[in-house]
Amino acid sequence: MKSIIATSSLFLLCLTLVGCTSSPSTQSGSSELSGQLTLTGSSTVAPLATEIAKRFEQQHPKVRIDVQTGGSGKGIADVRLGVADIGMASRPLAADEADLTAHRIAADGVGLIVHDSNPIKELSQEQIIAIYTDKINNWKEVGGEDKEITVVHKAEGRATLEVFLKHFGIENPSVKGDVIVGENEHAVKTVAGTEGAIGYVSIGTAEADIESGVRIRLLPLDAVKANTENVASGAFPMSRPLNLVTANSPSPLASTFIQFCQSADVHDLVKSQYFVPITSESAVAK
Incomplete structure (x- = not known):
């Protein structure tokens, strides 16, 4: 009789232990x-x-x-x-x-950048398309200084290129870029080093560089300021x-x-x- 009681107690103890540990994948611990x-x-x-x-x-x-x-x-x-x-x-x-x-x-937001010395405050969609398709070549044609425009464009396969082309409805072969770049930082460096340049980069990249003193400025688009806050809210159109x-x-x-x-x-x-x-x-x- 003692043997039976001992065996039963051991069985109940095993059931209790199994019941406490049978579903580790449902516990909140990160290792589960x-x-x-x-x-x-x-x-x-x-x-x-x-x-x-x-x-x-x-x-x-x-x-x-x-x-x-x-x-x-x-x-x-x-x-x-x-x-x-x-x-x-x-x-x-x-x-x-x-x-x-x-x-x-x-x-992902894409913004247009110019050198921070450029007096232009904003460009219309039509002006941007004309600049990138070689119909406008001088900043004086859009109210700026008498300075030749250097068009900075992205290489094939870049995500920012896809966003830019889709937003403005431009076919890539029609774009006449003076400088073709790859990484965002390459575009930023080119515009910062060329007073008459215009380019487009991820807005997060541009904001970080501006904060660190790089000489570029983001242009608004459709009267919406180009910043990460407006991208996050969905207000910025090129995102x-x-x-x-x-x-x-x-x-x-x-x-x-x-x-x-x-x-x-x-x-x-x-x-x-x-x-x-x-x-x-x-x-x-x-």
């Missing part, structure tokens, strides 16, 4: 998350997603995140096919993509959302990662990529 996520899509979003993924993996050692590029269209298609857990898109979802959900993680895209019922791990991407914990990474953090995003941006 595990699994793998695959992200595919926009080459603009990918570098930011990669840096965020590294930080997430550091906090959750049992999680692995694979980030692959291929364009926004590929990311959306891969999510629909179930090949990727999360797509990356540097544009809003289209009307025929209502079966998906977009989660905004940042905004676009940077989204993570999922099926309407993402996995718990995907949802947790997306929430991390939208949190203040990664605002420093967003800024380091010269994007604008989203501070009032409610989690869904169709």
